[in-house]
Each structure stands twice: as C-alpha cells, then as structure tokens.
Amino acid sequence: MQPNPNHSEKKPADRLLKMPGKLNRGPVDFKTRIAGYEGEIMAIATRNVITAQQTTTIIQAVEIMTREGFRRLPVVDAGTHRLRGIVTVSDIINFMGGGDKFNLVQVKHKGNFLAAINEGLREIMTPQPVTMPVTGSIDDAVNVIINRNIGGIPIIDAEENLRGIVTERDVMKVLTTENSSRRVEDIMKSSVRVTSPDTPIGKVCEEMVKCRFRRLPVVVDDVLCGIVTATDIMNYLGKGKVFEQLTTGDSAEVMGAPVRSLLSGELHTTTPDRNIHDIAIEMIQRRIGAFPVIEDSHLVGLVTEYDLVKAFAEE
Known part of the structure; x- marks a missing residue:
C-alpha cells in the first residue's frame, strides 16, 4: 500500500499539538490494547533505530552510542529484530565502577578493564525493559516517563519486534507547543547533589548509580565550574581517552582519574526567573538534558528534561 502523500508532512500530526490540558496519570495497562493500527506515538518516534545484538561487545556499543550521541541502545535478535533488552548510559556507568555490573571487571576479569570491555552486551544489558506498543498514545509515553522515570521507551509490535523508540526529548518537543506561565524556580530541584573537580571518576559513577542521577554539577566553594554527565563518562571510554591513560589496563587506573579531566569548556546555565517554555x-x-540554575554566580538548582515533561504534562 502506498503512503498517502497528503499526510507525509504531518510529523508530528497537527492533532498531537492540541493535546488536552490535564492528562490521566494512572498506571498504563498496555495488555488491554488490541494490536492493530499504529497509534499517535509513532508520529513522533524514531523508526529506524540503530540496534545491537547480545554478542556485540561492550566497547563496540559504547563507541556506537558515543558516535551517534545516544543515551541508550536497544538489543535485538539479528534475524527477527525481536527486542531482547536495552543498554543505557546508566548500565555503562554501573559497569565502569558504579554498581554491581562492575563485578564483571573486578571478579570475572580480576580488575582487567581491557578484557572486560570485550565481553558481550548480554553481560550488562537491562533485559525485559519497559516498552510501549505501536498502538500507544503520547499520553501513554508521558505516563511511563513520569511514573517510571524512564528516558527512552522502545516501541514493539505484537510479536515483540522493535518498531521504534521514543524519548523524553521527543515528548517534550510536542508538549512545548503550549506556552506556560511557570518559571524555572517553580519546577527546579533545589537540593542538588554536587561533586568536586578532584573526585575520582569511579566515585562519581558510584554516586550516579546509587542516587539514580545522570549528571552531577561540579562546584568549588558553592561556585559552579562545570557539570559532569553519565554521557561524558561514557564518552571518555568511547572516544578512546581511557586508553591514553592506561599503562597496565587495570580498572583502578581508568577510574582513578579526577572528574576535572572530563569537563568541557562549554557550560550552559539558566536563572530561576526564566520561563520554562523558553528553557x-x-x-x-x-x-x-539539563541546565544548572545560577543566581548571583552560585548554584541554586537543576532543571532537567524530566522536570519539564512533568511540568508541561500538568499544565
């Protein structure tokens, strides 16, 4: 069947931009959906998803995610495209020293980081990730993002084949078509966990995994000097900078470097009085994915994509 040329330019479709104000925040029961026509979620999803297999090595996956600027990579069967799991930047941070996946390095490979990164993704991926059906709505995606705090949702058909992926950013693009009267200070997190420039990368990984953060502002005496994200730490591995540091291949050498070595010169911030639509x-x-919030040159908060999706959904 040929696509209707009249509809080719409607992405996202006009009706998606006129969403009702208050959205239902109850749990989503996808199993009651009849697998059939595509839902409105597919109008904003990425359809041609770059994927990996369970045998793809950890370092190969990290290199793909670094090159493409991804925070997640679905893992599928090579033949059927059936979804088997997902590897996220949080899984990579966990593996690099943040949590239990670090056992692959410490226990199985006795601290040999170079050996561990050549293991297959099945060792560190998240199996059975939260998914959405192709029949889903944008409201369903908002519910999953807010209630499960998940930044990217694979979309599957009735046979569990991967058909697309939708992210916080995709949803935010739709929700921000409406103006808002709210300011950054109304929605920002004001109790922000921070780190110092001399903290070892391994310690930052631990903090991120333990607190389920994707980023930590770096401060000296309450003055912001940068922000380190889980993606920065992954890119340290993906761009090969780790290997410049190595002499023995031991994980302690990799994760002992100070976090200051990851900070880029570019730092984007905002102020508490700015409108959330503009932000x-x-x-x-x-x-x-986030702006540190600055007042009188001091860090007073953090506003993230998640905070914005939640705020716009409540409007």
Missing part, C-alpha cells in the same frame, strides 16, 4: 526550547536546540 525547553533552548534545551531542545542545544540537545542537552
């Missing part, structure tokens, strides 16, 4: 647009344009 959302800037976040989308700059392709970043």
Whole structure:
C-alpha cells in the first residue's frame, strides 16, 4: 500500500499539538490494547533505530552510542529484530565502577578493564525493559516517563519486534507547543547533589548509580565550574581517552582519574526567573538534558528534561 502523500508532512500530526490540558496519570495497562493500527506515538518516534545484538561487545556499543550521541541502545535478535533488552548510559556507568555490573571487571576479569570491555552486551544489558506498543498514545509515553522515570521507551509490535523508540526529548518537543506561565524556580530541584573537580571518576559513577542521577554539577566553594554527565563518562571510554591513560589496563587506573579531566569548556546555565517554555526550547536546540540554575554566580538548582515533561504534562 502506498503512503498517502497528503499526510507525509504531518510529523508530528497537527492533532498531537492540541493535546488536552490535564492528562490521566494512572498506571498504563498496555495488555488491554488490541494490536492493530499504529497509534499517535509513532508520529513522533524514531523508526529506524540503530540496534545491537547480545554478542556485540561492550566497547563496540559504547563507541556506537558515543558516535551517534545516544543515551541508550536497544538489543535485538539479528534475524527477527525481536527486542531482547536495552543498554543505557546508566548500565555503562554501573559497569565502569558504579554498581554491581562492575563485578564483571573486578571478579570475572580480576580488575582487567581491557578484557572486560570485550565481553558481550548480554553481560550488562537491562533485559525485559519497559516498552510501549505501536498502538500507544503520547499520553501513554508521558505516563511511563513520569511514573517510571524512564528516558527512552522502545516501541514493539505484537510479536515483540522493535518498531521504534521514543524519548523524553521527543515528548517534550510536542508538549512545548503550549506556552506556560511557570518559571524555572517553580519546577527546579533545589537540593542538588554536587561533586568536586578532584573526585575520582569511579566515585562519581558510584554516586550516579546509587542516587539514580545522570549528571552531577561540579562546584568549588558553592561556585559552579562545570557539570559532569553519565554521557561524558561514557564518552571518555568511547572516544578512546581511557586508553591514553592506561599503562597496565587495570580498572583502578581508568577510574582513578579526577572528574576535572572530563569537563568541557562549554557550560550552559539558566536563572530561576526564566520561563520554562523558553528553557525547553533552548534545551531542545542545544540537545542537552539539563541546565544548572545560577543566581548571583552560585548554584541554586537543576532543571532537567524530566522536570519539564512533568511540568508541561500538568499544565
């Protein structure tokens, strides 16, 4: 069947941009859906998803995610494209020293980082990730993002084959078509966990995994000097900078470097009085997931994509 040319330009479709105000925040029961026509979620999802297999090595996956600027990579069967799991930047941080997946390095490979990164993804991926059906709505995606705190949702058909992926950023693009009267200070997290420039990368990984954060502002005497993200730490591995540091291949050498070595010169911040609509647009344009909030040159909060999706969904 040929696609209707009249509909080719409607992505996202006009009706998606006129969403009702209050959205239902109850649990989503996808099993009651009849697998059939595509839902509105597919109008904003990425359809041609780059994937990996369970045998893809950890370092190969990290290199793909670094090159493409991804925070997650679905893992599928090579033949059927059936979804088997997902590897996220949080899984990589966990493996690099943050949590129980570090046992692959410490126990199985006795601290040999170079050996561990050549293991297959099945060793560290998250099996049975939270998914959505192709018949799903944008409201369903908002529910999953807010209630499960998941930044990217694979979309599957009735046979569990991967058909697309939708992210916080995709949803935020739709929700920000409406203006808002709220300010950054209304929605930001004001009790922000921070780190110092001399903290070892391994310690930052531990903190991120333990607290389920994807980023930590780096401060000296309450003055912000940068922000380190889980993606920065992954890129340290993916761009090969880790290997420049190595002489023995031991994990302690990799994770002992100070976090200051990951900070880039570019730092985007915002202030408490800015409108959240403007901030959302800037976040989308700059392709970043959070802004530190600064007042009188001091860090007073953090506003993230998640905070914005939640705020716009409540409007």
